[in-house]
Amino acid sequence: MRRVRYHQYGGPEVLQLEETPEPEPGPGQVRIATEVIGANFVDTKLRRSSPEGSVFAWPLPATVMGDVVGRIDAVGEGVPAGRIGERVAALSEEGFADKAVLDARWLAPVPDGMSDADATMLPMNAPIALRLPRAGRLAPGETVLIDAAAGGIGHLAVQFAKNVLGAGTVIATAGSPAKLDFVRALGADVAVDYTEPDWPEKVREAAPGGVDVVLDSAGGDVFQRELELLAPFGRAVVYGAAADDQMPSVPVMKLFALTSVTGFSLLAWRDAAPEQARAEMTEAAEALSDGRVRTALHATFKLTEAAEAHRVLESRANLGRVLVYP
Numbered sequence: 001m002r003r004v005r006y007h008q009y010g011g012p013e014v015l016q017l018e019e020t021p022e023p024e025p026g027p028g029q030v031r032i033a034t035e036v037i038g039a040n041f042v043d044t045k046l047r048r049s050s051p052e053g054s055v056f057a058w059p060l061p062a063t064v065m066g067d068v069v070g071r072i073d074a075v076g077e078g079v080p081a082g083r084i085g086e087r088v089a090a091l092s093e094e095g096f097a098d099k100a101v102l103d104a105r106w107l108a109p110v111p112d113g114m115s116d117a118d119a120t121m122l123p124m125n126a127p128i129a130l131r132l133p134r135a136g137r138l139a140p141g142e143t144v145l146i147d148a149a150a151g152g153i154g155h156l157a158v159q160f161a162k163n164v165l166g167a168g169t170v171i172a173t174a175g176s177p178a179k180l181d182f183v184r185a186l187g188a189d190v191a192v193d194y195t196e197p198d199w200p201e202k203v204r205e206a207a208p209g210g211v212d213v214v215l216d217s218a219g220g221d222v223f224q225r226e227l228e229l230l231a232p233f234g235r236a237v238v239y240g241a242a243a244d245d246q247m248p249s250v251p252v253m254k255l256f257a258l259t260s261v262t263g264f265s266l267l268a269w270r271d272a273a274p275e276q277a278r279a280e281m282t283e284a285a286e287a288l289s290d291g292r293v294r295t296a297l298h299a300t301f302k303l304t305e306a307a308e309a310h311r312v313l314e315s316r317a318n319l320g321r322v323l324v325y326p
Helices: 042-048 116-121 125-135 154-164 177-185 199-206 220-227 266-272 274-289 303-315
Strands: 002-006 016-019 029-039 066-075 087-092 099-103 143-146 169-174 190-193 211-216 230-238 260-263 297-302 321-325
Touching (some): 016 303, 029 087, 029 116, 029 303, 087 099, 116 125, 116 274, 116 321, 125 211, 125 266, 154 169, 154 274, 169 177, 190 199, 211 220
Parallel strands (some): 143 211, 297 321
Antiparallel strands (some): 002 016, 029 099
16 A cells, blocks of 8 residues: 655655555554545654754654545454444544554544545544633633634634634634635634734724634744733643744743633543543534535545645645545
8 A cells, every 4th residue: 555654854746655554453443545635734843843942843854744534444453343334433643544543542533424525534634623611611702712713623623612602702714815714704803914023903903802712723923923812810721832932931921911822732631621622523523414515625635645735735825624545
């Protein structure tokens, strides 16, 4: 079978398509024949960053993660043979491959008739987009600021906050006129261009009393300025550092304004609260199935075009999901 790996850190050109034996599932695992792969921005950071001094550490030779969808064609010890043939989705560390071995505990069943784009959101992006505002204890009627709102997770978070959790005002930041129009079409009440120097003032105009919840994936200076936008008792949730290879530091003095900061990782959430994490996977799937939340498809590529898929993600030009087909 084929898989994509890289043997040195660098740009998309380091991605190589290789031949390798089919993996065999171990205890508690299944193997799927991959039908479609959801590509994620974080993998472009892993691909470029050496382990020294970076939070984006991925040892070489490295595989490319992805949200894979396909049918189970083999099972390991402890997994019922009757599951063979099921169409499922899961996050895989070897996502860019013809076949993938997955942990059976975290498989997301794919409902009949669900689009490929929605199906790739089931294991990771949709549960994250639902959990983030909850991690910030977003209450109905409150104001939430979502950065990188046109991306794979961000555009879902806008919809979960508005259509599922009842946010009063959703303020979305994005980096181009097309992206601003995109997030407005998804339901954002206010769209702000974060490339403009006065973007915090635009947020203050929309939320004069401050923002109740911030969902931050940018890090760097963006995060520092977001802290200043929080209302008394406001909460910031940090789940990435797209603008910087270092995770943002939290200046304690800013927290004296009765604000708080929490971090979020899907893997840590699954370890700490597995039953709730599984329940939210189901809840997120229901929202995608009934149309309260929809996945925007930006572009599709073949596995042989993995480098092109990464170039699109790295350019931050995508409006929603980038898919790769074997």
